[in-house]
Amino acid sequence: MSGSRGPSVRQRRLAxxxxxxxxxxxxxxxxxxxxLAWSTAKVSRIENARTGAKIPDVQRLLDLYDVRGDRRDDLLALARDAGERGWWEDYRDLPRPLADFIALESEAGTIRQWESGCVPGLVQTEAYARRLTEGFNELSTMPPGEIARRVEIRIKRQDLLHWTKPPRLLLVIDEAVLRRRVGDADVMREQLDHMARIGDLPHVTLQILPLDVPHSVVVESFTLLEFPPAYDVTFPDIVHTESITISHSADERFTHMYRLAHNSLASQALTPAETRQRIIEARDLW
Structure with missing residues (x-):
């Protein structure tokens, strides 16, 4: 499978x-x-983040646009940041949609997620992630080495929860996920223990949506990524859906709808304290 390095949010902001x-x-x-004695294609590549903008090129563009003072300093700082490699770039066979998502996720200020099918990737244990990844062999055969890399990438993504300035993670999970078996009972017990620990982190809000409450919103699993301004340059929110395929949308109408959906689901879900108790109870049933 061919891969591509997804442009970072910093590159997209600059572009x-x-x-x-x-x-x-x-x-x-x-x-x-x-x-500037460039090709039109070069200008297009820079403005669409299809190529990294080199500092001398950015300086020439800012000269042409007569950008000076603090604004110029900010944009050059953004250009320097945009030139930094993301850890996912070391995985050369990473599919483009997944590379794009990781690049976006790694720079989000708030991650809002609703999950009805399985434990969210940022909260999965290695054993749970491996069982899920192996299950995709029924759709597209993956050799053992690729399975190992996919699991490694999923666990590596979780590092952001332990950064000095981590994003806010707002998770609402369907109660059915606690009872849906992935792997054996040991895998499930380990997974639920881990989920309870992640829910205790100060920047994580974990809520379970009980099966026995009215569901006023029925929607597929989704992740809404929200980005803070950087160097006074804004970036649109992104809604991400993933099942057999992956898709992203930055359309403000859609991201607003998904934000409302997440708020509605969270309002019907258990409180974080009630959620922790429900996870412990479910863990004891395995």
Missing amino acids: AELRRLRESRRLTGDDVADR
Whole structure:
């Protein structure tokens, strides 16, 4: 399977801001290419984050757009940050949609997630993740080495929960997930113990939606990524859905709908304290 390094949020922020600056000066891509002796394709690649913007190129663009002072310093700092490699870039066979998602997830300020099928990836144990990944062999055969890499990547993603400045993680999980067997009883007990520990982290809000309460919102599993401003450059929220395939959307209408859906589900779910007790009770049944 061919892979590609998903552009980071920093690269996308920079690209969008450079495009905005060009448009504010009423210049076309062809105009910029002519004035800088570049190809129009190069301008397009930079503005669409299809290639990393080199610092000298960014400096020339800022000169052309007459950007000076603090704003120039901020954008050059963003360009330097955008040049840093993400850890996922070491996995050369990572599918493009997954690389894109990891790049987005790693820079989110808040992660809102509703999960009805299985334990969310950021909360999975290695054993649980391995059993799930092995299950995909029924759809697309993966050799043992690829399975091991997929599990390693999933566990590596969880490092963000232990960063000095971690994102807020707001999880609502269907109670059925606690009873849906993945692996054997030992795998499930370990997984539920781990879930309870993650729920105790100060930046994590974990809630279980009981099976016996009215569900006013019935929606597929989703993740909504929200991004804080960086160097005064905003980035749109992204809604991510994943089942057999992966898709993303930055359409504000959709992200708003999913935010409302998450708020509704959280309002019907157990409190974090009640959730912890429900997880412990479910763990004792395995």
